[in-house]
Amino acid sequence: MLINGEPGQTIPVSDRGFHYGDGVFETIRVINKQLSFWPLHQRRLANACTLLAITLDLVALQGDLDKLLTQSPANGIVKIIITRGSGGRGYAPGLSSATTRIVQFHELPPANNGPTADGIRVKFCQQPLSVNSTLSGLKYLGRLDLVLASMELDDGFDEGIMTTDSGQVIEGTRSNLFAVIDGELVTPNLRNAGVAGVMREYLMERFASTGNPVQELDLEREDLSNASEMFLCNSVFGVWPVVELVSQNQILKLEIGSITGLALEFQDEEFRLY
Amino acid sequence: MLINGEPGQTIPVSDRGFHYGDGVFETIRVINKQLSFWPLHQRRLANACTLLAITLDLVALQGDLDKLLTQSPANGIVKIIITRGSGGRGYAPGLSSATTRIVQFHELPPANNGPTADGIRVKFCQQPLSVNSTLSGLKYLGRLDLVLASMELDDGFDEGIMTTDSGQVIEGTRSNLFAVIDGELVTPNLRNAGVAGVMREYLMERFASTGNPVQELDLEREDLSNASEMFLCNSVFGVWPVVELVSQNQILKLEIGSITGLALEFQDEEFRLY
Numbered sequence: 151m152l153i154n155g156e157p158g159q160t161i162p163v164s165d166r167g168f169h170y171g172d173g174v175f176e177t178i179r180v181i182n183k184q185l186s187f188w189p190l191h192q193r194r195l196a197n198a199c200t201l202l203a204i205t206l207d208l209v210a211l212q213g214d215l216d217k218l219l220t221q222s223p224a225n226g227i228v229k230i231i232i233t234r235g236s237g238g239r240g241y242a243p244g245l246s247s248a249t250t251r252i253v254q255f256h257e258l259p260p261a262n263n264g265p266t267a268d269g270i271r272v273k274f275c276q277q278p279l280s281v282n283s284t285l286s287g288l289k290y291l292g293r294l295d296l297v298l299a300s301m302e303l304d305d306g307f308d309e310g311i312m313t314t315d316s317g318q319v320i321e322g323t324r325s326n327l328f329a330v331i332d333g334e335l336v337t338p339n340l341r342n343a344g345v346a347g348v349m350r351e352y353l354m355e356r357f358a359s360t361g362n363p364v365q366e367l368d369l370e371r372e373d374l375s376n377a378s379e380m381f382l383c384n385s386v387f388g389v390w391p392v393v394e395l396v397s398q399n400q401i402l403k404l405e406i407g408s409i410t411g412l413a414l415e416f417q418d419e420e421f422r423l424y
Numbered sequence: 425m426l427i428n429g430e431p432g433q434t435i436p437v438s439d440r441g442f443h444y445g446d447g448v449f450e451t452i453r454v455i456n457k458q459l460s461f462w463p464l465h466q467r468r469l470a471n472a473c474t475l476l477a478i479t480l481d482l483v484a485l486q487g488d489l490d491k492l493l494t495q496s497p498a499n500g501i502v503k504i505i506i507t508r509g510s511g512g513r514g515y516a517p518g519l520s521s522a523t524t525r526i527v528q529f530h531e532l533p534p535a536n537n538g539p540t541a542d543g544i545r546v547k548f549c550q551q552p553l554s555v556n557s558t559l560s561g562l563k564y565l566g567r568l569d570l571v572l573a574s575m576e577l578d579d580g581f582d583e584g585i586m587t588t589d590s591g592q593v594i595e596g597t598r599s600n601l602f603a604v605i606d607g608e609l610v611t612p613n614l615r616n617a618g619v620a621g622v623m624r625e626y627l628m629e630r631f632a633s634t635g636n637p638v639q640e641l642d643l644e645r646e647d648l649s650n651a652s653e654m655f656l657c658n659s660v661f662g663v664w665p666v667v668e669l670v671s672q673n674q675i676l677k678l679e680i681g682s683i684t685g686l687a688l689e690f691q692d693e694e695f696r697l698y
Contacts (some may be wrong), residue, residue, distance in 0.1 A: 170565065282552055
């Protein structure tokens with residue numbers, strides 16, 4: 151781990167990332183010493199920092215990443231955390247906060263060697279996802295709703311699907327969601343909630359470029375009960391076909407169909423590049 | 425500052441409070457070496473930890489606070505931060521996370537010697553407040569919406585009033601809101617968003633016990649334009665009468681009326697105890 155370019159394991163308690171979740175992060179799969187989807191991750195990170203008025207030194211960050219990758223195994227995960235640093239009076243930031251820049255290497259979790267091929271079981275989480283139109287899309291540090299949702303998954307479910315208090319389906323706890331409904335490939339719109347995932351963006355571009363445009367829609371739970379295919383994705387584990395969706399009233403069994411197959415091919419095309 | 429009972433200034437980067445906002449905090453006014461409203465703060469903190477399944481050792485915390493107050497000036501602010509500690513796999517906590525317990529002493533900010541007597545100017549913030557029915561009421565670490573709202577207040581406004589994306593008025597950036605509308609004392613309900621402030625709770629109890637029950641209502645911006653009195657409060661600065669509310673279309677001038685006067689008396693009654 152490097153903190154502002156230097157080896158370290160601790161941060162000042164005063165860091166605003168700790169006090170207020172005042173920062174953002176990226177989680178990136180490392181394949182053969184290379185950061186997969188790096189241009190997309192970098193763009194999302196830079197855009198988020200601009201929106202939050204956090205100064206991001208991309209050259210210094212690139213230096214940190216080069217150094218970290220040199221010292222790390224060939225395959226795994228890199229997490230980048232950027233915070234507004236220390237300072238300010240309460241919620242209001244000071245004028246002179248110096249950004250905190252952290253890069254960390256992790257082993258791949260076992261899930262990545264796991265259930266992909268045969269598909270996964272998912273359920274709807276009770277815990278609602280937070281709604282905020284200016285924070286939606288961002289991968290900011292305040293993730294308590296996702297933490298609580300994850301705590302519901304200890305009974306044989308690989309992922310949980312999250313909805314807002316008003317019943318809109320948005321995403322998985324650590325993934326974005328796609329479904330085939332009435333023959334159309336759709337994904338929830340993220341206007342009000344959710345993380346705009348890098349794999350989601352990549353898949354939408356690939357599907358569009360091959361004549362299968364993805365519709366971004368307002369979706370409710372009932373809509374998913376009409377799905378013929380469903381898959382979740384993120385940039386670390388790739389694409390997870392869903393073969394069983396459990397809700398209060400029913401268990402929906404799904405096949406791994408041709409559209410999901412295409413998503414898996416797109417995933418492989420990218421992961422094979424490295 | 426004490427971290428798990430020992431002097432310190434840093435926490436491990438791995439702390440879940442830093443990664444995910446997985447924790448809660450309290451900010452308490454210290455008067456003559458005593459923690460004002462301590463029973464209410466302690467109850468809110470304990471309830472939040474129960475809800476989040478974070479283990480809280482209240483005896484150890486009390487020991488930390490006693491030690492901190494002995495070493496600190498007679499008057500100021502104590503901040504308590506409790507997190508789930510380190511561990512787990514991504515959002516999902518580990519089974520063995522050890523709670524992180526931090527107590528810090530701060531000077532009182534200048535605002536506490538400031539605008540109270542003559543009243544304050546407030547405006548509506550553009551930044552919406554996050555909506556989440558299970559997190560509402562809690563003072564959890566993820567406060568990015570409030571940080572961004574605070575950044576709008578650099579032009580002569582002492583506080584900003586926050587609304588949800590659907591237009592519900594909830595609170596100030598660091599305060600709760602009361603208003604007198606059509607002769608009734610009201611405060612926004614916090615079912616879906618907002619912090620259930622200790623001063624708010626205290627004032628509601630005091631008003632009720634003196635024959636002036638407070639109505640918790642769904643309020644929209646337009647409702648506030650009919651207010652005859654308005655005040656903000658939190659447990660550190662007490663009660664701030666509002667004398668000017670600026671919205672896009674109008675400036676509402678307000679008097680410091682008899683109900684606000686009563687709130688100021690209730691505040692003084694408590695603060696004088698110490």
